Amino acid sequence: MRYIFKFPDIGEGLEEGTIxxxxxxxxxxxxxxxxxxxxxxxxxxxxxxxxKNGVIAAKYGKVGEIIHVGSALVEIDIxxxxxxENTQPVEEEGAGVVGTLEVAGxxxxxxxxxxxxxxxxxxxKREKALATPVARAMxxxxxxxxxxxxxxxxxxxVTKEDIQKFFSGSSTTQAPAIQKEExxxxxxxxxxxxxxxxxxxxxxxxxxxxxxxxxxxxxxEEAEISELIKIRERYKKxxxxxxxxxxxxxFVVKAVAKALxxxxxxxxQMDMEAGSIIYKNYYNIGIAIDAPKGLIVPVIRDADTLSIxxxxxxxxxxxxxxxxxxxxxxxMKDGTFTITSYGSxxxxxxxxxxxxxxxxxxxxxRVFEKPIVQxxxxxxxxxxxxxxxxxxxxxxxxxxxxxxxxxxxYLNDPVSLILD
Amino acid sequence: MFTEYSVLENKLFQIIDDNGKVVNPSYxxxxxxxxxxxxxxxxxxxxxxxxxxxSYQRQGRIFTYPPNYGQEAISAAVGLRIRENDxxxxxxxxxxxxxxxxxxxxxxxxxxxxxxxxxxxKGANRVLPISVPIASQLVHASxxxxxxxxxxxxxxxxxxxxxxxxxxxxxxxxxxxxxxxxVPVIFIIQNNQYGISTPTRMQTASESxxxxxxxxxxxxxxxxxxxxxxxxxxxxxxxxxxKKGEGPVLIEAITYRKGAHTTSDDPTKYRTKEEEMKxxxxxxMKRLMAYLQERGLWSTNEEEAILPQYKxxxxxxxxxxxxxxxxxxxxxxxxxxxxxxxDLKDQLNEYERFLKWKESKLSNKK
Numbered sequence: 001m002r003y004i005f006k007f008p009d010i011g012e013g014l015e016e017g018t019i020x021x022x023x024x025x026x027x028x029x030x031x032x033x034x035x036x037x038x039x040x041x042x043x044x045x046x047x048x049x050x051x052k053n054g055v056i057a058a059k060y061g062k063v064g065e066i067i068h069v070g071s072a073l074v075e076i077d078i079x080x081x082x083x084x085e086n087t088q089p090v091e092e093e094g095a096g097v098v099g100t101l102e103v104a105g106x107x108x109x110x111x112x113x114x115x116x117x118x119x120x121x122x123x124x125k126r127e128k129a130l131a132t133p134v135a136r137a138m139x140x141x142x143x144x145x146x147x148x149x150x151x152x153x154x155x156x157x158v159t160k161e162d163i164q165k166f167f168s169g170s171s172t173t174q175a176p177a178i179q180k181e182e183x184x185x186x187x188x189x190x191x192x193x194x195x196x197x198x199x200x201x202x203x204x205x206x207x208x209x210x211x212x213x214x215x216x217x218x219x220x221e222e223a224e225i226s227e228l229i230k231i232r233e234r235y236k237k238x239x240x241x242x243x244x245x246x247x248x249x250x251f252v253v254k255a256v257a258k259a260l261x262x263x264x265x266x267x268x269q270m271d272m273e274a275g276s277i278i279y280k281n282y283y284n285i286g287i288a289i290d291a292p293k294g295l296i297v298p299v300i301r302d303a304d305t306l307s308i309x310x311x312x313x314x315x316x317x318x319x320x321x322x323x324x325x326x327x328x329x330x331x332m333k334d335g336t337f338t339i340t341s342y343g344s345x346x347x348x349x350x351x352x353x354x355x356x357x358x359x360x361x362x363x364x365x366r367v368f369e370k371p372i373v374q375x376x377x378x379x380x381x382x383x384x385x386x387x388x389x390x391x392x393x394x395x396x397x398x399x400x401x402x403x404x405x406x407x408x409x410y411l412n413d414p415v416s417l418i419l420d
Numbered sequence: 421m422f423t424e425y426s427v428l429e430n431k432l433f434q435i436i437d438d439n440g441k442v443v444n445p446s447y448x449x450x451x452x453x454x455x456x457x458x459x460x461x462x463x464x465x466x467x468x469x470x471x472x473x474x475s476y477q478r479q480g481r482i483f484t485y486p487p488n489y490g491q492e493a494i495s496a497a498v499g500l501r502i503r504e505n506d507x508x509x510x511x512x513x514x515x516x517x518x519x520x521x522x523x524x525x526x527x528x529x530x531x532x533x534x535x536x537x538x539x540x541x542k543g544a545n546r547v548l549p550i551s552v553p554i555a556s557q558l559v560h561a562s563x564x565x566x567x568x569x570x571x572x573x574x575x576x577x578x579x580x581x582x583x584x585x586x587x588x589x590x591x592x593x594x595x596x597x598x599x600x601x602x603v604p605v606i607f608i609i610q611n612n613q614y615g616i617s618t619p620t621r622m623q624t625a626s627e628s629x630x631x632x633x634x635x636x637x638x639x640x641x642x643x644x645x646x647x648x649x650x651x652x653x654x655x656x657x658x659x660x661x662x663k664k665g666e667g668p669v670l671i672e673a674i675t676y677r678k679g680a681h682t683t684s685d686d687p688t689k690y691r692t693k694e695e696e697m698k699x700x701x702x703x704x705m706k707r708l709m710a711y712l713q714e715r716g717l718w719s720t721n722e723e724e725a726i727l728p729q730y731k732x733x734x735x736x737x738x739x740x741x742x743x744x745x746x747x748x749x750x751x752x753x754x755x756x757x758x759x760x761x762x763d764l765k766d767q768l769n770e771y772e773r774f775l776k777w778k779e780s781k782l783s784n785k786k
Contacts, residue, residue, distance in 0.1 A: 008480020011684040032735065033475050044686040051479035330693050 003052050005036075007073045011043035013134075015160070016068045018198040020045060021325070024056050024074070036074055039067070040198050045329055054078035063325070064197045064293060131158035138163045199294045210356035214391040218351045221404050223384045223411045224372065231414050239312060245319075248384065249287070249341050250312035252364060254417055255410035257283045257303040260337060263403040265395045267336050269357040277394060286335035286355055287315065290345065291322040297355060298327050299335040308417070343367065348385045359394045362407070363387035384411060421447065421657045427630040427640045432674065435649040438701050440710025442649075449652045457717050459500055459648065460708050463492040464723070466516040467705060468730040469525055470679075473532070476738060477683045482532040487679030488515045490646075493704035494610055494673045495520075497651030498578050501659065508547045509561040509579040511554075513610060513677075517578070521547050525734060529741035536751040537744070546575075555585035558594035558607065565603025565668065576662050577605040584615020586629050595670065599636040604662035606655065607670045610645065612677035617690040630672035638668050645673030646704040676702065749775070 007017060017039035024036050035047035037059075058075040061067050129147045131139070135158045139146040142163065149166045151158035196204070210216075225248070232246055239246040260267040260283055268279045283304040286297040298318040303311060321327050338355040343366035352363040365385030372381035386407070390400045410417050425433045435444045442448060470488045477485045488495070491513060499520025502508060508521050515528065522544035531538030531550060539549035551557035561579030568575050585591055586609060598605050609629050613620055626632060633640025639661055643654045651673060658669035676699040680687050700706075712718035749772060753764045760768070 006480070008478075010478055010480065012484055032479075033472065043684050044680070046478060048478050049475045051481060329688055333688065334692055334694075 001078050002057060003054065003076045003078050004072050005051060005074050005076060006070050007039070007048070007067045009069045010039075010046065010048070011041055014041050014043065014069055016066050017041040019061050019063050019065050019067060021063060022059065023047070024050075024059070026056050026059060028056050030054060030056060030076065048073065050074075050076065052076045052078050064199075066195065129158050130156060132160065135160050135163050142167050197293060199296070203295055206356065207353055210354050214354045214356055215393045216351070216354065216389055217392040217395075217397070217400070218387055218389045219397075219400055219404055220349050221386045221388070221408055222370075223386055223408045224381045225367065225384045225411050226382045228411055228414045229367075229382055239309065243316070244309065244313045245316045246312050247315060247344075248367065249339065249344075249364070250308050250315055251411065251414060251417065252339060252341070252362070252407075253285050253287075253300060253303050253311045253315070254306075254308050255407050256285060256337060256339060256362060258410060258417065258420065259403055259406040261304060262406060263399055265399055266360040266390060266403050268359050268394055270359075270391070270394050280336045282336065284334050284336045286332075286338035286358075287318060288338060288340035288355075289319060289322040291325065291327070293325060296322055296327055296332060297335060297338055298322060298331045299333065301334070337361070339364065343385065349387050352387060352389045354389055354391055356391075358391075360388060360390040360400075360403075363389070421653070422639045422641055422661075425641055427628060427633055427642060430627050430631070430642070432642050432644055433650050433654060434644040434647050435653060436647050436707055436711060438707060440707045440712075440714060442711075444650075447650075447653050449649060449656055451649075451652070453715065453717055455500075456648075456708075457712065459496050460705070460712060460718065461726070462499060462516060462520065463496045463648075463705055463708070464726070465730050465733075466492050466495065466519060468727065469734045470515060472731065472734045472738070473529070474679065474683060476529075477532075481738075481742065482529065483534060484682050484684055485532050486512050486682045487677070488513050490678030490699070490703060491610055491612055491675045492516055493648040493651055493708070494608065494645045494675060497648055497655055498608070500652060501655050502578055503576075504545055505573065505575045506546065507561070507564050507575065507577040509557050509564070509577060510548065510550055511557060511580045511582055511585065511610075512550045512552060513582065513612075514580050517580075518544075518547060521545075523547055525737040526741045529738050530744055533741060533744075535741075535744060535747060536755060538741075555581050555588035555590040555594070557581070558585070559590050559597075561605050561607070562594040562598040562601075562603055562668075565598060565605040566601055568604055569601065575604070576659060576667075577603075579605055579607050581607065581609055582615060583609060583611040583613070583620050583623055583629060584618060585609075586632065587615070587623055595632075595636045595638065595668065598668040599638045602665055603668055604665075605668040606658045606662065607668060609670070609672045610675060611672050612675050614677060614681065614687075614691070616681045616685060617687075619690075628672060630670060633670040636670070638670055639666070640670040640672070642672045642674065644702075645675035646702045646707065648704060648708050675704070678703070 018041075020038040020040050022037050024030060024034075030036065030050040031053050032051060033049045036050050038045065038047050054076040056074055057077045060072050060074065067073060129149065129151060131146055131151065132153070136146060138160055139149065139158075144163060144166060146158055146163075149158050149162050152162055153159040228248065228251055232248065232251075236246050264279050265277075267283060268277050270277050282302060285300045285303040287300065288295060288297050298321070300306070300311060300314050300318070306314070318327070318331065321331065335355065335358065337358055338361045340350075340352050340361060341364040342350055343364050346366060348365040348368070350363045350365070352361040354361050363386070365387065367382060367384050369380050370383045371378050372383075374381075386404060388400065388404050395403075410420070421433065425431045433447075435442060435447055437443045466488065473482070473485050474487055476482050495514045495516030498508075498514075498517040502517065502521060508514075508517055510518060518528065519525065523541050524543065527538050527541060529538070541547050548557060548560060558579055558581055561577045565577045568577070579594075581591060595607060597603075598607070611620060611629055615623055620629075628642050630640045630642040639658075641654055644650050654671055658671065661667055661669050678696070678699070709718065750768055752771070753760060753768045757764070
């Protein structure tokens with residue numbers, strides 16, 4: 001007997017979820033309660049357990065794909081036929097325990113007033129539109145006057161879809177440049193339209209939030225790291241024997257954690273509403289990683305209490321997790337400062353975007369050889385380019401310069417990392 | 421106890437520490453080993469059922485569910501002491517106490533599937549339905565307490581509320597009334613640190629929730645709610661107060677909601693992993709397990725042997741609830757009055773017309 005398991009509404013009015021990870025393969029036996037797939041929704045990231053004992057007959061959707069509530073997720077071959085009775089997923093129409101009760105986008109729900117039983121004049125334009133909270137938020141975000149949108153939901157409610165339709169219909173006024181560009185492309189086959197992944201949406205939102213809220217200012221420096229290179233060469237092999245990759249980054253994390261202790265405004269955040277600055281007395285350093293699905297920033301917790309070896313070991317571990325797509329939301333929480341080492345791929349200087357609401361981000365460029373003047377002699381130096389972006393609302397120029405001097409000092413004379 | 425652990429000094433009443441060691445022997449309630457083990461097993465069953473219920477919700481088989489995970493000791497202590505003729509007035513996170521009173525898991529599952537019959541509690545005497553409107557149940561509790569004083573029955577009311585509920589007007593009205601009329605109600609605040617995402621420090625400017633007892637002129641105490649023995653002792657003393665006609669009592673039970681507020685909530689958005697790890701050390705079952713192991717009363721092997729039976733029993737009751745049959749339309753309107761008044765009859769008719777209309781719309785779509 002084949003049982004089709006549809007993606008249930010697990011969060012009071014969800015419309016869709018994104019597949020984060022599959023836990024089963026086709027042909028695999030599962031028991032009731034075994035995790036099938038991890039889904040990310042507007043409300044939570046959670047494993048969806050199997051409702052049946054049986055064998056997986058089909059899986060729908062790849063990691064990163066969006067599944068709508070009510071669409072098939074897996075098919076399970078189950079043993080008995082009578083088990084099919086009463087086992088269809090139930091339809092939720094707004095049950096709740098101290099949560100939202102409003103249901104979005106379902107035109108079959110009785111509206112609060114008497115008119116619900118009579119056919120509703122959906123086309124009527126109201127002075128103040130009835131709308132679901134999701135739709136209202138979306139309209140605000142897209143800068144649409146919700147009162148001018150025609151609602152097609154229950155009792156003429158404006159739904160998310162209505163906003164979407166209205167937005168795409170009126171995008172000539174919203175974004176003329178893009179529209180023009182697209183209309184010039186006659187041949188639709190020459191472009192490819194791809195749905196954004198959840199992670200891409202999150203990146204986009206965070207980048208815009210940072211650029212809108214923080215006053216970015218960037219300073220560039222060159223750290224001379226010949227000593228550091230020697231030390232790394234000396235220990236690289238023995239670390240590798242223990243499965244730890246000793247990178248420059250481990251030293252930079254240590255140097256940054258130490259420097260932050262002396263310059264706390266770079267380890268803070270601003271709360272404009274409360275009119276206060278929150279100084280953090282813990283040092284959780286985020287590491288920007290170029291993961292297969294996009295940029296993620298796992299965090300090394302309490303970096304100030306860790307040795308360089310422990311930091312190197314954690315970096316090895318988080319990179320591994322990121323490559324395998326196993327980084328959890330917990331791994332990325334509570335960062336206080338971020339480091340991005342684009343130089344390991346390429347580039348000397350960049351203007352990194354602050355991981356808002358943090359106060360600063362340090363970029364590390366490609367290490368290269370360069371002639372430098374030392375005691376009136378020209379010698380060959382090893383340069384690590386540094387780009388430090390700060391939120392100028394919090395950190396003044398002087399403090400920023402003192403911080404980067406401090407970091408450079410540690411990198412130039414790595415022994416001081418231990419002695420200081 | 422109420423004097424020694426004065427709420428004015430913000431003292432916390434505790435009997436065992438985080439490692440299950442008895443640190444306050446003079447207050448240890450007298451319980452036989454087998455009684456302690458029995459309570460532990462009830463907590464274990466409740467926790468198993470709770471975790472499985474979250475799983476059923478994730479399978480799309482019940483609606484929203486508020487987990488009990490981490491708060492089992494409070495319900496277990498009440499469950500141990502509550503009698504047939506006592507009243508249980510729950511909020512919505514007291515599964516263990518409800519089971520002890522004779523409510524079945526099947527009924528609780530039916531409640532979360534939307535059945536009115538899930539609140540009928542056929543085998544349980546004097547249990548009010550689960551109360552979703554925050555703190556409204558406390559007013560009912562005070563009213564029941566007042567009735568007990570009139571009838572002079574030997575009965576006590578156990579009323580539950582969360583930390584968030586203490587900010588509601590009903591909380592004030594209920595306790596104020598209870599204090600004036602000296603009604604036999606034990607109010608238990610399950611302070612699990614969050615009202616959805618609002619931390620307790622944002623809930624009140626008071627030093628504690630227990631200290632509010634002073635303003636109402638009633639006895640109050642702040643108890644380690646993850647310490648089964650402290651909870652039992654606090655309840656025992658509160659029973660004595662009520663029996664002497666000096667009730668009510670306000671107990672603030674300090675605990676931690678290890679799960680989400682409900683299945684629609686993501687606690688990682690408002691609390692840190694460090695905080696969760698800190699509270700893990702105070703887990704009520706972990707502490708009681710240490711106590712039992714120390715005395716050779718229970719082992720992880722025995723626990724592993726019994727868990728599959730518990731899980732099977734939970735599944736069995738769940739499937740029974742799932743096969744309960746269709747939901748009768750009139751149930752929505754039926755239970756407020758012994759005879760359905762005309763306006764409700766009109767609404768029922770209207771609802772049935774609507775369902776027909778909905779049906780026709782659906783078949784048109786096909």
